[in-house]
Amino acid sequence: RTVYLNGEYLPETEAKVSIFDRSFLMADGVYEVTSVLGGKLIDFDGHLARLERSLNELDMEKPEAFDDLLDIHRKLVELNGIDEGMIYLQVSRGSAGDRDFVFPDPEETKPTLVLFTQNKPGLADNPVAKKGIKVISIEDIRWGRRDIKTVQLLYPSMGKMAAKKAGCDDAWLVEDGQVTEGTSNNAYIVKDGTIITRNLSQDILHGITRAAVLRFAREAQMQVEERPFTIAEAQAADEAFYTSASSFVMPVVEIDGTKVGDGKPGPVAKRLREIYLEESVKSGI
Numbered sequence: 542r543t544v545y546l547n548g549e550y551l552p553e554t555e556a557k558v559s560i561f562d563r564s565f566l567m568a569d570g571v572y573e574v575t576s577v578l579g580g581k582l583i584d585f586d587g588h589l590a591r592l593e594r595s596l597n598e599l600d601m602e603k604p605e606a607f608d609d610l611l612d613i614h615r616k617l618v619e620l621n622g623i624d625e626g627m628i629y630l631q632v633s634r635g636s637a638g639d640r641d642f643v644f645p646d647p648e649e650t651k652p653t654l655v656l657f658t659q660n661k662p663g664l665a666d667n668p669v670a671k672k673g674i675k676v677i678s679i680e681d682i683r684w685g686r687r688d689i690k691t692v693q694l695l696y697p698s699m700g701k702m703a704a705k706k707a708g709c710d711d712a713w714l715v716e717d718g719q720v721t722e723g724t725s726n727n728a729y730i731v732k733d734g735t736i737i738t739r740n741l742s743q744d745i746l747h748g749i750t751r752a753a754v755l756r757f758a759r760e761a762q763m764q765v766e767e768r769p770f771t772i773a774e775a776q777a778a779d780e781a782f783y784t785s786a787s788s789f790v791m792p793v794v795e796i797d798g799t800k801v802g803d804g805k806p807g808p809v810a811k812r813l814r815e816i817y818l819e820e821s822v823k824s825g826i
């Protein structure tokens with residue numbers, strides 16, 4: 542694989558980052574994942590805008606190559622021959638050559654910019670989406686700025702491990718009795734034709750796929766309610782699903798061992814997945 546590091550395209554084994562890099566020592570970095578379908582970038586503008594916002598919220602300098610990010614994404618897709626897959630991008634605050642809690646002076650350091658591709662043939666025609674997935678619920682004990690897409694992913698990793706141990710695929714996170722989101726996705730239920738998903742705030746990541754899916758739902762005259770919901774409400778719903786850049790719209794058929802609806806992917810989730818794939822591929826760049 543050819544990867545990108547600070548202005549250079551390199552074989553992955555030759556891309557090296559300092560041990561003092563703050564993303565390594567302090568999780569002081571932000572990231573984005575953009576999917577690729579038919580060799581085209583999906584929702585690229587949304588991911589770029591959110592990256593800029595994450596950087597601003599953390600007072601992090603934009604990498605010098607910020608304005609070239611579209612070209613860099615495209616070049617990596619081409620160099621690695623990606624038809625279906627993902628591009629991972631990470632910006633860290635860099636390093637001033639030692640460990641220090643205080644942010645280094647921007648004069649003394651430059652952000653570290655890394656991008657690499659992940660080849661995933663069959664991403665759109667994923668058989669898992671035809672069966673649906675099972676989730677468990679766990680307490681949401683993450684920090685209070687989940688709207689910033691940082692690389693502090695230890696608790697989400699632990700959540701996925703807990704799900705795996707329980708024979709499930711993912712975990713939905715619960716705070717004050719209400720679902721915030723999934724470990725790496727936004728959570729939804731459908732009741733009597735209305736799509737319900739938590740409203741945007743600092744409690745959840747503002748999913749780029751969420752924004753697109755809600756727009757398509759409203760354009761298709763579906764009812765949308767943005768508000769928190771409980772696990773009990775989700776278990777009693779007609780359908781459940783989640784969205785993310787790498788899984789698009791994914792039906793959820795079981796929550797904490799209780800089947801949702803008839804335990805099969807529901808019509809709203811299936812339809813939204815179809816619309817999302819069709820529309821986002823059409824507008825891919």
Ligand code: PMP
Pocket residue numbers: 574722723724725726727745746747748749750751784785786787
């Ligand atoms: N919430 C969390 C916690 C996530 O990690 C992700 C995926 N990065 C999402 C939601 C979905 O966001 P997006 O649709 O932009 O991938």
